[in-house]
Amino acid sequence: MSSDNAIEVAVLGAGQMGGHVIEHLADSPLVRAITVYDRHPERMEDLKQRCGVKTAESLEQVLSDPAIRLVFITASNNAHKELSIAALQAGKAVMCEKPMATTLANAEAMVEAAETTGGFLQIGFELRYSHLYTKVKDWIDEGRLGRVLNTQCTYTTSAWGRHDAWRTQSKSSGGMFGEKLSHYVDLPRWWIGDQVEEVYAVCAPNVIPYYEVHDNYHCTYRFTNGAVSHLTFMMGPAATFRGDPLQNAVSQQAGDGHALRYMIYGERGAAETDVFPRSIKRWEFGENDYGQTSEWVQTETWEPERDFSYFHNTHDQALDIVRRVVKGEPPKTNPRDALETTRLCFAAELSVKEKRPVRLAELNSHQPQLPSSDQRKDS
Ligand SMILES: NC(=O)c1ccc[n+]([C@@H]2O[C@H](COP(=O)([O-])OP(=O)(O)OC[C@H]3O[C@@H](n4cnc5c(N)ncnc54)[C@H](O)[C@@H]3O)[C@@H](O)[C@H]2O)c1
Known part of the structure; x- marks a missing residue:
């Protein structure tokens, strides 16, 4: 049951990690609806059947939807920079999986985009929650x-x-x-x-x-x-x-x-x-x-x-990020810290x-x- 201040969230990348994040988000009363986007329609369809998420036909559809406040980027590494910057520029809060990017220049560009837009960017170092x-x-x-x-x-x-x-x-x-x-x-x-x-x-x-x-x-x-x-x-x-x-x-x-x-x-x-x-x-x-x-x-x-919460605590990370975005709090880890x-x-x-x-x-x-x-x- 979602609460009154619950938000809509998107997950970009419907592979193994995207599936985990969607399962975690289902536990948050602060999430009203989840939209998934992947370049492979069959992967989105699988998650729709299993988890009841909405699917998007394009990245633009996600980014232009004002109801979506937060995007989780769970695509493969070489898509992290492009997706993060596009989402930040569209005014979305962003959680991007580690590693930040496939080159240092791309990772720096992501941090600069967060700083110039004033947007929320947290990188997926979930061991800091474990x-x-x-x-x-x-x-x-x-x-x-x-x-x-x-x-x-x-x-x-x-x-x-x-x-x-x-x-x-x-x-x-x-x-x-x-x-x-x-x-x-x-x-x-x-x-x-x-x-x-x-x-x-x-x-x-x-x-x-x-x-x-x-x-x-x-x-x-x-x-x-x-x-x-x-x-x-x-x-x-x-x-x-x-x-x-x-x-x-x-x-x-x-x-x-x-x-x-x-x-x-x-x-x-x-x-x-x-x-x-x-x-x-x-x-x-x-x-x-x-x-x-x-x-x-x-x-x-x-x-x-309790292995999940002791080791790779992606569950608590996902719920904490939603809570921070709803409450207008900064990321747990500053993107410059993740960049280091x-x-x-x-x-x-x-x-x-x-x-x-x-x-x-x-x-x-x-x-x-x-x-x-x-x-x-x-x-
Ligand atoms: N935090 C952790 O411990 C942890 C664990 C596993 C994976 N990961 C990270 O999660 C990310 C995904 O890993 P995975 O195991 O789910 O990989 P995966 O190959 O199972 O899934 C990646 C998905 O991204 C999609 N994709 C690629 N480019 C895209 C784009 N431009 N737009 C939309 N979708 C796109 C692919 O079609 C694929 O479905 C990687 O960055 C990986 O490093 C982190």
């Missing part, structure tokens, strides 16, 4: 870890199949770093709360033969305050999973090679988040006659039914390509190029 990671942020804000100096992320997952073609190609995905790892550099930025000064990333030759993008990264970020964040990523070793990683898949993937673990190390204590054992832990540091001590003081776990995370992704790609550390300041004058399969074969 209990697993907000818990760490709360501990940091409460001073339990002290100043965070060091984070380490180990991420191993299964390969995308050939049917996910746009994701595996450089131009249409914008690179693996933005498409898969933007969440996992956004989190340490959020926790450490400082600017990254320099990044160094290397990739081993690919194992997955049909990827144009890289299938692995070893990446280190150095922040201006001296903190360091490291990310090791391998796509492919974990058992092939044909389901949807945003669904309740944690149980099915536990123990089959999937891993997604952070160690967060501060001056006064440490925390660990570990998705597949459903675990979050905290240690406190002290001192005794022996020397530095570390005491394991807190553990939390959660039931499988996007800059880190492109800095990592540039570091890999040029086989050298990259200072973030360089990106102002240097638009990184994505790897092509020919370049990668040389590496």
Whole structure:
């Protein structure tokens, strides 16, 4: 039952993510109606049958409808810039999925459009809503870890199949770093709360033969305050999973090679988040006659039914964005903040390509190029 101030919302992109967002929006009393648009009419039709949404015949139909106040952009990455800017210029509030765009120039153009129109633009970094990671942020804000100096992320997952073609190609995905790892550099930025000064990333030759993008990264970020964040990523070793990683898949993937673990190390204590054992832990540091001590003081776990809210909390993100738009509040994450995370992704790609550390300041004058399969074969 919708409330009196409920709004109409559109979803642009009727693929896997568009379907999730539509299911989430059905839980909001602040949403009166949902219109979906996709270049493939059969995908819209499927959502109409399953979820009772309206369908639009064209993007123009969505943008010229004054009843639609907010659009969720869940199209593939190379459509993000065009759709976001058109929607902002049409006076709509915009939530755009990560990664912001397939080039840094396009991401900058999106932020400029939000600033010149004064419009609402939030990028889909839903891990900032996920209990697993907000818990760490709360501990940091409460001073339990002290100043965070060091984070380490180990991420191993299964390969995308050939049917996910746009994701595996450089131009249409914008690179693996933005498409898969933007969440996992956004989190340490959020926790450490400082600017990254320099990044160094290397990739081993690919194992997955049909990827144009890289299938692995070893990446280190150095922040201006001296903190360091490291990310090791391998796509492919974990058992092939044909389901949807945003669904309740944690149980099915536990123990089959999937891993997604952070160690967060501060001056006064440490925390660990570990998705597949459903675990979050905290240690406190002290001192005794022996020397530095570390005491394991807190553990939390959660039931499988809560995987969604602990891990990829796209549900609460969608409902919060609707609430913010209805109440006239700004985005939870400023688009310039999301742009900084996007800059880190492109800095990592540039570091890999040029086989050298990259200072973030360089990106102002240097638009990184994505790897092509020919370049990668040389590496
Ligand atoms: N936040 C997350 O954790 C998360 C998870 C999965 C996907 N995503 C993001 O969501 C987006 C969609 O991913 P997906 O898995 O749903 O992909 P998908 O391939 O299942 O769906 C993408 C849809 O976009 C449509 N599309 C492409 N260009 C369009 C345009 N100009 N106008 C209208 N529709 C257009 C395609 O026809 C397709 O139906 C991607 O940006 C992806 O990175 C985010």
